[in-house]
Each structure stands twice: as C-alpha cells, then as structure tokens.
Amino acid sequence: MHDKPLFMTYSRGDVANFVVLMALAFAVVPLMIETDYWYSSILIPWLCLALAAIGQQFVMGYAGQLALGAAGFMAAGAFACYNIELRIPWMPFPLSLLFSGLIAAAFGVLFGLPSLRVRGIYLMVATLASQFFIIWMIDKFGWFKNYDSSGIITAQDIVIAGRSFTSPMEMYLVVAVVVTVLTILAVNMTRGSVGRNWMAVRDMDIAAESMGISLLRAKLQAFALSAFYCGVAGALFAFTYLKSLEPVAFDIKLSFQILFMVILGGLGTINGAFIGAGFILLFPVVLNTVGNAWFHGMIDATIISAIEQVVFGALIIVFLIYEPLGIAKLWENLKSRLFSRRPVAEAAAAKQEPAG
Amino acid sequence: MTEILFFFEVVLAGMLAGTMYSLVALGFVLIYKASATFNFAQGAMVFFAVLSFVGFMELGLPFALAFVVTVFLMIAVGYATERLVLEPLMSQSEDTMLMATIGLAFVLQGLAQAVWGVEVRRLDLGIGDFPIPWVAENLGLFVSALDVAAGVVAAVLIVILALLFRFTKMGLGLRAVADDPGAAASIGIPLKTIMLMVWSAAGIVALVAGMLWGARAGVQFALVDLALKALPVLIIGGFSSIPGAIVGGLIIGVVEKTLEVYVGPFFGGGIEGWAPYVLAIFFLLWRPEGLFGEKIIRRV
Known part of the structure; x- marks a missing residue:
C-alpha cells in the first residue's frame, strides 16, 4: 500500500450494500428494537465475535495459516484495555481500544514467528502455545488483574468525550461504529495489495515468494492484523458483553468457536465472518428454545450443549465435503439464482416443458 | 542426598506421566503413518472410548465384556469415519483433512456426552494410584503403581x-x-x-490410554x-515414528514435571499448562521434522 491510494474505487453494488447496511445498523435497529435482550445478548456479542472472526479470516482464510489462538489474543486485548483505563484515566476510550489492539498485535507477531518455518498442524501447535501462555500469564501475574483476588473484575464504564455509554443500546452503537470502521478497513485491505499478497501466499507460498512477495512480511502482517482485530474484539467483548474481565472467558473453547465461525461462514470472505459468527452464536439459542418448547425442560442443558457440539462438528465435515466455501458461498449461489436473469429464463423454460 | 533422591522421583514421575501422553500420541502416529492424515480427533477418541467403557460397566456389563464391546464400538467408529469422512475427502489438502478431523473430534466428544452424560466418573482398574510399598521401603523412591502399569502397558x-x-x-500392506x-x-x-484396520487399532489404543488416564x-x-x-x-518425536511418540512423551513428561516442581513455585504454578507447547515451538525452530521423523521435503 505504499504508493497506492488508501481508498479504492467501489462498484455501484458495493455502495448500495454499504448504504443499506448502515441504514440498518444505525437507523432501523436503534429505532425498531427496544428490548435490551436483543442488544445485550444477540447484537453486541454477534458484532464482537464477528470482529474476532475477521481477524481469524486474515490469518486463516486469506493467508492460509492454520491458527488456533484467537481467544488468547482477545484476552490480551481485553486485559490491556482494562489496564489502560485503570492506570491512564485520561485516555479516551477509542485510544484505549487502539492501544489494546496494538498490544495484542505484538503478541500476534511474537507467536506468528513460527509460521515462517512451519505450516499446518505444526503451526496450530505453536499458536496453541500462545493461547495457553497468554491466559496463564494474565491469571498468574496479579498486576494484570490489579491484584484482585475475587477472580472476577468489573469492567469500567465506557466514557467517550465526557459522555458515558452504559445502556445496552448505547453500547451497541459504540460497538457498531468500531466494527463498521474496522470492517471497511478489512474490506479495503483484503481487496487491495495486502490481501492479494496473502492469497498468493495461501495458494502457493513458493510461487508467491518467487514473484517477489516477502513471505516474512505477508505472514507477520497477517498475524499482526489478525491479533489486532482479535484484541479490539476482545476488549469490546469484555467491556460491552461480559461487563467483567476473567481469563476463563477466553479459554480454548472460544478459540475453537471462532475457528468454526470462519470455516462454516466461508473461508476467505469478510461477510463469511459475520455469517459464521451469527450462526455459531444463534444456533445454540435456537436449539435451547426448541429443546425447551418440545421437551419442556426434560432435556438437560448439558445434553443440549453436547448435541450442539455434535451438530457443529458434523456441519464442519459436511461443509468441507460439499461446500468448502461455507455459508457465504451458499448465499452467493442463492442470490445468483434469485436475481440473475439467465437462471430465471431457464426455470421458465423448464416449467413450460412438461406442458408442451 | 534426599534432594537427589527427590530429583530422581520427579524425573521418574515425569517419565511415567509422559508415557500416558505417548499412548495418545501412538494412536495419532498409526493413522498418520498409513494415511498422512493428522487426526486431531485422537484425543476425543480417548474420551469417547473410555466414557463408553465406563458407561457399559454402569449398565451392568462385567469388566471384560465391557472392554470387548467398547473395542467393537471403536471399530465401528473407525468404519464410519472411513466411509463418511475420509473417503469423500480423499485427495484433499492436508489442512482440509485436519479441519475435518477437528469436526470429527467435536462430533465424538459431543456424542459421548449426549449419550452417557457429563458427570465425572471414577474408574477403578484395581491398580492403586499410590506409591508401591516395596520400592518405597527399599529404595526410598515413591513411585505410583498406576504409573508403572502405564509404562508397562505402553x-x-x-x-x-x-x-x-x-x-x-x-x-x-500398511507400509x-x-x-x-x-x-x-x-x-x-x-x-x-x-484404513479400517488402522483406525480400529488407533481406537483400541485410545481405549487403553483412556482407561489409564481415567x-x-x-x-x-x-x-x-x-x-x-x-x-x-x-x-x-516426529509424526511418523512410533519410537518418536515414546521418546517425545518421555521428554515432555520430564520437562513439564521438573519445570513445575523447580520453577513453578516462583510463578504460582500452572507452568505445565503451556510449557509443552513452548518447548514444541523451540523444537520446531531447531528441527521441524522431530527427532525421529523423516525430513520434510516440499517440492514445487
């Protein structure tokens, strides 16, 4: 991105999508939805996790590096944000977020270093180290938790320009603004030279290298940006959704969930991150509701969560076999079937055939 | 003198605990050797096998019968995996196979919990997890009988x-x-x-490992x-080497136990949780193919 413009040209469809989504996020949703449940239990966690999933997309979907430590970076971001707010009270919240992301990014680069030599499951083990090490470090060094012995720390209020954002809807708006800005950046990066370099590395690293792409730069960039997005997502997740900070909330289970979001949502797409996050978040809610409605609480919650694991695991296998590009691709297929002219004409022709 | 003896105890306990990791790794190596597939689900298979075994015992089956039934169950799991997961994904990239086995792991661990429940079960193999009296008295070493049994079984x-x-x-044929x-x-x-043979063998190894862990x-x-x-x-140890799985397990066991005992107290413990992974990173930087693995050569 040295001599190229930061902002690129957009097609008419891009602009239309953007306008519709912005209208939905900042006008329709705040006006239509009044129940706190929707904000604090669905929309806020969805956007936070989608942001983390974008981070996972960078490193896995675009750069092709199998990483499994997103929750570790989220924890780094969350506790960085807590400590910045605690120790530097005059720091504006957006800047705290930025620095939290940067601190997470530093961890990303550190634990991304092995990617220069190894790939596949080897890399996965290296990234697992980051997951376990970061959580352990936060847990064992009291400084990070401000020597709080209760184990659960309440997150500070979000104050921007003297105004505190404490109601679910206000928090939603904060999250939505951050996610919007970072998503636009992500789309620009992945469509631009950065993303193309990543994809070249993913598709064939040796060929990419011989074309003059620096593997070192591309991979570390992917890890740094991935961890940055995860870090910001973690901070938002802790401050707006959990409203508390505890290392256990960012255990390996969350890393697996984020991994599943990108695989099911669709590897190598930004909207796949949003779709995947929504699916992984909403499916258990639906399953619980259905379970309760049909069996009236006769099925234990732990059994339902076990069934959830089976379904997610089976879906991963089914998607890898039949549609490796995930739900995002299914959505594309559906759109082209509904909106493009030719298939409609074909369908009409097919309809006429039995009659004639 | 007692300090040296204590050090030996720590190392020995580490080695014997390491053989437990080796047993899990062994199932992994079996599958990797035959199909070049990284089977992430091996750990889930361990859990699935031993939970089913305990479940069958709770249903009233005697020890030996429950063991045989679980062995057949693991063969069935191997068959289903071969038909439903591996065959459709044949000739896909290594990363795809790895992701598929991550999915398989979740299916297996979810299924086991859905069928048998989530509560913690005790498993009594008739081997006590306490120091062997004879060794403790004569050599002054405290070595758990269960650890020794695990070593022998491995x-x-x-x-x-x-x-x-x-x-x-x-x-x-397998080679x-x-x-x-x-x-x-x-x-x-x-x-x-x-393939069926290999997955069944891995399933049985998983059952044995699970029983000792359990x-x-x-x-x-x-x-x-x-x-x-x-x-x-x-x-x-290297993904394709059976001796490697054993030596790797021993190294991990000894390193994590000695670190935990001698360095852990300075940091409030819990080093065991990540030390093996960090050790693995250093190994990757030094010798990516592992101690006994074949050199990885990638051709364009």
Whole structure:
C-alpha cells in the first residue's frame, strides 16, 4: 500500500450494500428494537465475535495459516484495555481500544514467528502455545488483574468525550461504529495489495515468494492484523458483553468457536465472518428454545450443549465435503439464482416443458 | 542426598506421566503413518472410548465384556469415519483433512456426552494410584503403581504394534500404503481394509490410554484437553515414528514435571499448562521434522 491510494474505487453494488447496511445498523435497529435482550445478548456479542472472526479470516482464510489462538489474543486485548483505563484515566476510550489492539498485535507477531518455518498442524501447535501462555500469564501475574483476588473484575464504564455509554443500546452503537470502521478497513485491505499478497501466499507460498512477495512480511502482517482485530474484539467483548474481565472467558473453547465461525461462514470472505459468527452464536439459542418448547425442560442443558457440539462438528465435515466455501458461498449461489436473469429464463423454460 | 533422591522421583514421575501422553500420541502416529492424515480427533477418541467403557460397566456389563464391546464400538467408529469422512475427502489438502478431523473430534466428544452424560466418573482398574510399598521401603523412591502399569502397558503395546508392522502381511500392506497409496492400490492392496484396520487399532489404543488416564484423573471432559498435549509430543518425536511418540512423551513428561516442581513455585504454578507447547515451538525452530521423523521435503 505504499504508493497506492488508501481508498479504492467501489462498484455501484458495493455502495448500495454499504448504504443499506448502515441504514440498518444505525437507523432501523436503534429505532425498531427496544428490548435490551436483543442488544445485550444477540447484537453486541454477534458484532464482537464477528470482529474476532475477521481477524481469524486474515490469518486463516486469506493467508492460509492454520491458527488456533484467537481467544488468547482477545484476552490480551481485553486485559490491556482494562489496564489502560485503570492506570491512564485520561485516555479516551477509542485510544484505549487502539492501544489494546496494538498490544495484542505484538503478541500476534511474537507467536506468528513460527509460521515462517512451519505450516499446518505444526503451526496450530505453536499458536496453541500462545493461547495457553497468554491466559496463564494474565491469571498468574496479579498486576494484570490489579491484584484482585475475587477472580472476577468489573469492567469500567465506557466514557467517550465526557459522555458515558452504559445502556445496552448505547453500547451497541459504540460497538457498531468500531466494527463498521474496522470492517471497511478489512474490506479495503483484503481487496487491495495486502490481501492479494496473502492469497498468493495461501495458494502457493513458493510461487508467491518467487514473484517477489516477502513471505516474512505477508505472514507477520497477517498475524499482526489478525491479533489486532482479535484484541479490539476482545476488549469490546469484555467491556460491552461480559461487563467483567476473567481469563476463563477466553479459554480454548472460544478459540475453537471462532475457528468454526470462519470455516462454516466461508473461508476467505469478510461477510463469511459475520455469517459464521451469527450462526455459531444463534444456533445454540435456537436449539435451547426448541429443546425447551418440545421437551419442556426434560432435556438437560448439558445434553443440549453436547448435541450442539455434535451438530457443529458434523456441519464442519459436511461443509468441507460439499461446500468448502461455507455459508457465504451458499448465499452467493442463492442470490445468483434469485436475481440473475439467465437462471430465471431457464426455470421458465423448464416449467413450460412438461406442458408442451 | 534426599534432594537427589527427590530429583530422581520427579524425573521418574515425569517419565511415567509422559508415557500416558505417548499412548495418545501412538494412536495419532498409526493413522498418520498409513494415511498422512493428522487426526486431531485422537484425543476425543480417548474420551469417547473410555466414557463408553465406563458407561457399559454402569449398565451392568462385567469388566471384560465391557472392554470387548467398547473395542467393537471403536471399530465401528473407525468404519464410519472411513466411509463418511475420509473417503469423500480423499485427495484433499492436508489442512482440509485436519479441519475435518477437528469436526470429527467435536462430533465424538459431543456424542459421548449426549449419550452417557457429563458427570465425572471414577474408574477403578484395581491398580492403586499410590506409591508401591516395596520400592518405597527399599529404595526410598515413591513411585505410583498406576504409573508403572502405564509404562508397562505402553511398552507392550509398542512391541505388539512394531511386530505387526514388521512381520504381518497387513503391516507390509500398511507400509506400502503409507509410501504411495496410488501404487499400493494398483497392485491390489485393499486400501479401505487397511484404513479400517488402522483406525480400529488407533481406537483400541485410545481405549487403553483412556482407561489409564481415567483411573488417574477420573473419566471427564478434561481428558480431551489433556490429550491435546499429545500434539507437542508428536512435534518433538516426529509424526511418523512410533519410537518418536515414546521418546517425545518421555521428554515432555520430564520437562513439564521438573519445570513445575523447580520453577513453578516462583510463578504460582500452572507452568505445565503451556510449557509443552513452548518447548514444541523451540523444537520446531531447531528441527521441524522431530527427532525421529523423516525430513520434510516440499517440492514445487
């Protein structure tokens, strides 16, 4: 991105999508939805996790590096944000977020270093180290938790320009603004030279290298940006959704969930991150509701969560076999079937055939 | 003098605990050798097998019968995996296969919990998890009987597997498939049968590992996380080497125990949780193919 413009040209469809989504996020949703449940239990966690999933997309979907430590970076971001707010009270919240992301990014680069030599499951083990090490470090060094012995720390209020954002809807708006800005950046990066370099590395690293792409730069960039997005997502997740900070909330289970979001949502797409996050978040809610409605609480919650694991695991296998590009691709297929002219004409022709 | 003795105790406990990791890693190596597939689900198979075994015992089956039934169950799991997961994904990239086995892991661990419930079970193998009195009295070493049993079982399994690999027709076929699946199939080696054999063997190894783990730590979900430590074991030993799995397990066991005992107290403990992975990173930087693995050569 040295001599190229930061902002690129957009097609008419891009602009239309953007306008519709912005209208939905900042006008329709705040006006239509009044129940706190929707904000604090669905929309806020969805956007936070989608942001983390974008981070996972960078490193896995675009750069092709199998990483499994997103929750570790989220924890780094969350506790960085807590400590910045605690120790530097005059720091504006957006800047705290930025620095939290940067601190997470530093961890990303550190634990991304092995990617220069190894790939596949080897890399996965290296990234697992980051997951376990970061959580352990936060847990064992009291400084990070401000020597709080209760184990659960309440997150500070979000104050921007003297105004505190404490109601679910206000928090939603904060999250939505951050996610919007970072998503636009992500789309620009992945469509631009950065993303193309990543994809070249993913598709064939040796060929990419011989074309003059620096593997070192591309991979570390992917890890740094991935961890940055995860870090910001973690901070938002802790401050707006959990409203508390505890290392256990960012255990390996969350890393697996984020991994599943990108695989099911669709590897190598930004909207796949949003779709995947929504699916992984909403499916258990639906399953619980259905379970309760049909069996009236006769099925234990732990059994339902076990069934959830089976379904997610089976879906991963089914998607890898039949549609490796995930739900995002299914959505594309559906759109082209509904909106493009030719298939409609074909369908009409097919309809006429039995009659004639 | 007692300090040196204590050090020996720590090392010995580490080695014996390491053989438990080795047992999980062993199942992994079996599958990797035959199909070049990283089976992330090996840990879930351990949990699935031992939870089913305990479940069958709770249904009233005697020990031996429950063992046999679980063995057949693991063969069925191997068959289903071969037909439903591996066959459709044949000739896909390594990363795809790895992701598929992550999915398989979730299916297996979810299924086991959905069927048998999530509560922690105790498993009594009749081997106590306490120091052997004779050794404690005469040598002054405190060594758990269960650890020794795990070591013996691991040794026996390895000898059996090594003999099978070397001297049976199936072992020969397996090595051929591992070398070049296409060529092996073209000369009439039944690929599917071999795969089924390997997955069944891995399932039985998983059951044995699970029983030993379960006797120590209780049969519970945490076994899956413990079994993840087989991954650094494999990186140190090499993915395709049976002796590597053993040596890797021993190294991981000794390093994590000595670190925990001698360095852990300065940081409030818990080093065991990540030390194996960090050790694996250093190994990756120094010798990516592991101690006993074949050198990884990538051709364009």
